Amino acid sequence: MDEQLKSELRRQGVVATSIQELYNWGRKSSIWPLNFGLACCAIEMIATTMARYDLARFGAEVFRPSPRQADLMIVAGTVTKKMAPQVVRLYNQMAEPKYVISMGACAISGGPFKQGYNVLKGIDRFIPVDVYIPGCPPRPEALIDAFLMLQKKIDAQPLTGPDRPRFMQEGAPSEFTIPTFGAHDLEPTKNREIWSAPAEPALVHITNGNPNGRPE
């Protein structure tokens, strides 16, 4: 339907909409985050929900202490290798539709603890992440921005066709492999179905255009 016509009708007191719009509006306007924090980022997440920043303005004031009642996981803080299986298990226990915000440098990549003996190099190795927020820790405004970004993402999802969200695709996984503890690292160290290491780009030497990246 034509957007102009729609707003014209709106002015006359007639609301015209589609099932997709209504459904997505419902999904994005009452997101219930899971009530858990892993490290210092959790303090910023708590601040976001309190009176000064007031996440309730965007429809996400109900933090649930049970994964069965939550649909957004905010991974706020360092994910240690010892904690990673529990985080994946919590994600698996959440009901669809579910979303993940990876908050802070540690949850994205391990942050300052990357390559440490006990820190996972990013939660996206085991569960699919919708929005990443860089920062150490990110300010509450950044979390609100990520939240609005997630709402926009939900709003733009078509309900039919190949681009429909994962939980509407038959056979698409809603649970992911829970890693087990190995001798020195988690086993497996990453879920290859959803994550692969970035490849090193071929260097191009600026002066001679040699793709091998070495001056001749």
Next chain:
Amino acid sequence: MTLEEIKTEIEANVPGCRLELIANGSPSGQLSLLVAPEHMLPVAIFLRDAAGLALDYCSNVTGIDWPVKEVSTKTKVKKLVDGVEREVEEVVKTQTGGYLEVVYHLYSMEKKHGPYTLRMRTEDRSERVHLPSLTPVWRSADFQEREVFDLYGVIFDGHPDLRRLLMWDEFVDHPMRRDYVDPDDYEYEPTAHDEVLQRARQHTSELGAE
């Protein structure tokens, strides 16, 4: 009260105890007291219960790994060379380290003094790594001794619940030892600095692109 005075007190009250003051080269110059492991328990009980000391609070327990290290020192020795006495430099090589060390920081809440630093050493780094636990003396040492056990592999005899604290139970080795080899899981990252980038390239060339 200085640590020297405490040392004399201990020597007077715990008979046959081997003690050694360890100097500290830093500006603070805080000394620490090396205690022989077999005497550590009576020494600790004395420090806690003696009326004048009353070291009732153990604030910190930590571990140190001292791998075997060869130190060469040059000394000038007079020697007869071709019938003439000359000063010759001689290099003496000595081995230091080769043990694990545990450090305790003690305070007195009652007398308001401290900290005093106690140390004890294991015999080597592989087999004889047993030390007496001080958890029966100071309850606050419980988790910290578990941490030292977890990360350095010191076995505390007499600890009520000696399990790993930070790493999972299936973990082998002790990650804070100087000779711990971390798993080769280096991957390319856009912001890598030299060493990480080098190890990432090595990793990729060995295993192929993933």
